[in-house]
Structure formats: C-alpha cells, structure tokens
Amino acid sequence: MSGTPETETPFRKGLLVCVSGPSGVGKGSVIDHVRERTPDIAHSVSVTSRPKRDGECEGVSYYFRTKEEFQRMLANGEILEYDIYLNHYYGTPIAPLMELIQAGKDVLFDLTVSGSLMLKEKYPDAVTIFLLPPSMTDLRKRLICRGTEKGKVLERRLLEASVEIPKADLFDYAVINDDLELASARIIAIIEAEKHRYHRQIGIEDRIMNG
Numbered sequence: 001m002s003g004t005p006e007t008e009t010p011f012r013k014g015l016l017v018c019v020s021g022p023s024g025v026g027k028g029s030v031i032d033h034v035r036e037r038t039p040d041i042a043h044s045v046s047v048t049s050r051p052k053r054d055g056e057c058e059g060v061s062y063y064f065r066t067k068e069e070f071q072r073m074l075a076n077g078e079i080l081e082y083d084i085y086l087n088h089y090y091g092t093p094i095a096p097l098m099e100l101i102q103a104g105k106d107v108l109f110d111l112t113v114s115g116s117l118m119l120k121e122k123y124p125d126a127v128t129i130f131l132l133p134p135s136m137t138d139l140r141k142r143l144i145c146r147g148t149e150k151g152k153v154l155e156r157r158l159l160e161a162s163v164e165i166p167k168a169d170l171f172d173y174a175v176i177n178d179d180l181e182l183a184s185a186r187i188i189a190i191i192e193a194e195k196h197r198y199h200r201q202i203g204i205e206d207r208i209m210n211g
C-alpha cells in the first residue's frame with residue numbers, strides 16, 4: 001500500500017504504532033522480533049538526555065543531548081511526546097516523524113506508558129498497544145532471571161508495574177507476552193488490521209472505480 005513510487009502521493013498516511021509495557025515484560029525482544037518480520041516498518045529515533053552506552057550511535061540509537069538542550073527542544077515545540085525515565089529525558093522529535101508518515105511509512109515506537117498516552121492524546125490516530133506479562137508472578141520471575149535488577153530496585157520495578165498495568169484500559173490493544181512468537185504475531189496482526197481500516201485508505205473507491 002505504501003509501496004507507491006516515492007514521487008507519488010501515498011494511498012494512506014503512515015501508521016504510528018506505540019508499544020508500551022512494564023519493565024521486564026520483554027518489550028525489547030518482542031519489538032525486535034516484529035521488526036525482523038516487518039522490515040518495511042520504520043523506527044523513530046528518540047532524543048534522550050541519558051549518557052550514550054557502549055555500541056550506541058548518535059542518530060541511530062538516539063539523538064544524545066544534554067538536559068538543557070532537551071528542555072530547549074521541548075520549549076520550542078520540537079518534541080511530540082516525552083517522559084522522564086530513571087532521571088533522564090526521552091522524547092520523540094516531531095519533524096522526522098511527520099515526514100515519515102506523510103510519505104506513507106509506518107513507524108513502530110517503544111515508549112514508556114505515559115509517553116504512549118501523551119502521544120495518543122496529541123495524535124489520536126496513533127495505535128497504542130500495551131504489552132502485559134501473563135501474571136505478576138511471571139513478571140517477578142522474568143526480572144529475577146534477567147538479573148539486572150535486584151533487591152529494592154526489583155521491588156520498585158514491580159511496584160511501578162502494579163501502577164502501570166491498570167492503565168492498560170487506556171490503550172487500544174492489550175497483548176499478553178506469554179510467548180515471543182505468539183506476542184509478535186499478535187502485534188503484526190494488529191498492524192495489518194489497522195492498515196486496512198477504511199478511514200486510513202485515502203480514495204480507495206476512486207482507485208477501484210477508475211482502475
């Protein structure tokens with residue numbers, strides 16, 4: 001559908017798909033899996049004030065900015081949604097994103113729960129998906145296995161999860177991550193169905209009638 005020649009107006013605007021979920025739910029793995037299976041889907045490069053980690057590249061992993069630079073971008077209206085996570089700013093720059101969707105490119109995001117909600121408020125056409133663990137017991141097990149959080153930090157993550165999970169009703173879709181393949185397949189199915197919503201397909205009857 002969006003595979004029209006670059007110069008032509010696309011038959012539909014690109015879709016904004018945001019996936020959120022509590023820490024430890026396996027969001028990163030599911031999103032990577034979805035991307036592997038849907039190579040046409042674009043990635044929005046976020047701006048962050050957190051320090052660059054080994055192996056991360058400017059403009060690919062993130063745009064790395066100071067806290068002051070981030071706040072300036074925010075004040076200038078250059079950020080569509082943002083959140084503060086572990087004392088660092090994370091936000092979606094508007095301009096490159098709008099270029100992508102106007103060109104008919106679908107974009108998949110990995111946002112914090114409040115980031116997805118802010119995005120939906122500002123851009124109601126976005127599709128928001130909440131990724132859930134099968135149970136709190138399972139989430140605890142996953143966080144323990146991951147080994148990156150221990151003791152009080154682990155308990156804090158679980159407490160945050162218990163505050164975030166009841167917000168699932170504010171999302172368009174709730175997907176349980178009981179199995180990587182299944183959860184990814186569900187998200188791909190959602191994306192496919194959303195692309196076919198009538199209101200997204202600009203002038204579909206005219207194209208058929210005049211074709």
Ligand code: 5GP
Nearest residue numbers: 046047082083085090091092110111112115
């Ligand atoms: P990390 O520091 O591990 O790269 O990212 C931490 C969290 O920040 C991720 O789980 C992701 O959900 C969130 N994040 C990344 N970019 C953005 C963004 O642009 N906006 C919001 N709201 N959250 C983001």
